[in-house]
Amino acid sequence: MIYNAEVLRGLVNISFGGVVKWLVVGGLLMYVAFALVVVKQVGVMTESVESDVNPVVKALSWIHLVAALVLLAAGIYIL
């Protein structure tokens, strides 16, 4: 009974900041999906043309994905 009351209070007391936070987190989640697409497409591109730059480009795409995941975590825990 007490637990249910606390949950209800939590739902009623949703702040504007809380709404913005989860909207931002939702946006970051979509960006992580985009970063995954970038990794996939970089793979397609590097298969099209051989080049010494290919490993660097692949590494950058993975760094970009990791950065997106780190930012998602930051959005959940900092905001």
Add this chain to the structure above:
Amino acid sequence: MAEVYESKKATAGKHEFVPRETVDEVLERIGEIRGRKSLGGAYCVAPGTGFVNAQGDEEAVLLLRAHPITNLKWIVTAVVMLFLPGILVDVGAFSLVQPKFLLVGQMFWYLIVMAYILESFLSWYYSVFIVTNERIVDIDFYNLLFREVSYATLNHIEQPTMTMGGVFGTLFRFGEVKVSTAAEESTIEGHNLPYPDVVVRLISELSEELEKRRERGE
């Protein structure tokens, strides 16, 4: 006894191609050196680079990208995007925003800038126009999700044409190369290619060599 001329490579299967020795002669005629690279990789002569769907005896004679000057626009945009958050924070545009939202927002912005730079570079670097000893290959990445690859064999092309104009085109010597074929997809176009006059001349010379070989029955 009739001399047996081994021409397996030239006539094997349905692939007609110009052999390496003849490619070297053509390059010498047009004043190019095998292995030459210039303009930051936008103009490469016989680089020895593999590419998608390359045939067994096929070698890239010219590998071209858009002239590097065409990247100026996105480079300037990226630099402006990098400095923008700092400027806006300094003028107090986000003074009412909570610091934690500001931090995450800035990190997100820089991530977007990174993606913009990566996408712009990839679109330039992997959109290539390749003249091989067998055909012309045009690979265009319009964005991360859309790729177009066009081929035209040298023995099916009609006279290639080039256009070079505008201030930048004339100053930096880049332009368009159009190659027409009799196929349904009748034209392959290379945009903003360096030294388009050399490209057209090379295509014509290789095409003529292939025609001569066919007439000789090689």
